[in-house]
Amino acid sequence: MNYLLVGIGGVIGSLLRYYLGEFTHSWWEYHFPLGTLLINLIGCFVLGWFTNRVVKLKLFHPHVLAGLGTGLVGSFTTFSTFSVETVHLIQSNSWASAFLYVLLSLFGGLLMSWLGYELGHRSFKRIHKNGGEAL
Numbered sequence: 001m002n003y004l005l006v007g008i009g010g011v012i013g014s015l016l017r018y019y020l021g022e023f024t025h026s027w028w029e030y031h032f033p034l035g036t037l038l039i040n041l042i043g044c045f046v047l048g049w050f051t052n053r054v055v056k057l058k059l060f061h062p063h064v065l066a067g068l069g070t071g072l073v074g075s076f077t078t079f080s081t082f083s084v085e086t087v088h089l090i091q092s093n094s095w096a097s098a099f100l101y102v103l104l105s106l107f108g109g110l111l112m113s114w115l116g117y118e119l120g121h122r123s124f125k126r127i128h129k130n131g132g133e134a135l
Contacts (some may be wrong), residue, residue, distance in 0.1 A: 002063040009071020017076045032097050033085040036078060037104055043077030044109040048116025056124050 017039050024035030047069065055065055082105055089098035 002066055005063050006071035007052045009067035009073075010075040013072040013075035016072075017078060021068030031089070031092070031094060033082075033089075033101060036085055037101065037108070040077050040079075040082060041068060041108050041112045043073050045112040045116040047077075048113035048118075049120040050116070051120070052117045053124050055119030056120075056133050057127075 020039055020042075021035040024038060028034045032054050050069055050073065054060070054068070059066075082101075086101055087097075089101060
């Protein structure tokens, strides 16, 4: 059952990544890979929140959590595309864009993970303080 839920989450996450990438490309016409950057930053935030909010509530079976975290968020984010796009920027002599992309991806990802983690932690504490079980 675990493999099935991770697979279903993977299909959903990869489709979301594809559609968000297509949406970004529809209005972003520059050489900088903004779509992948946004996707990865959103994924970092969501996984930070998810691991410190949803997992701690213990409302879902571990198989469902794996489907959401590993499957959906794991397939939504993309390190391989980030790497290939960085190499492409370097090969096209766009060193400044490549450097900016790496810095924004690394530090932006860490910041978004931390923000999601903090939001999840604070809302988890608030719920348990009030005795509720809502997401």
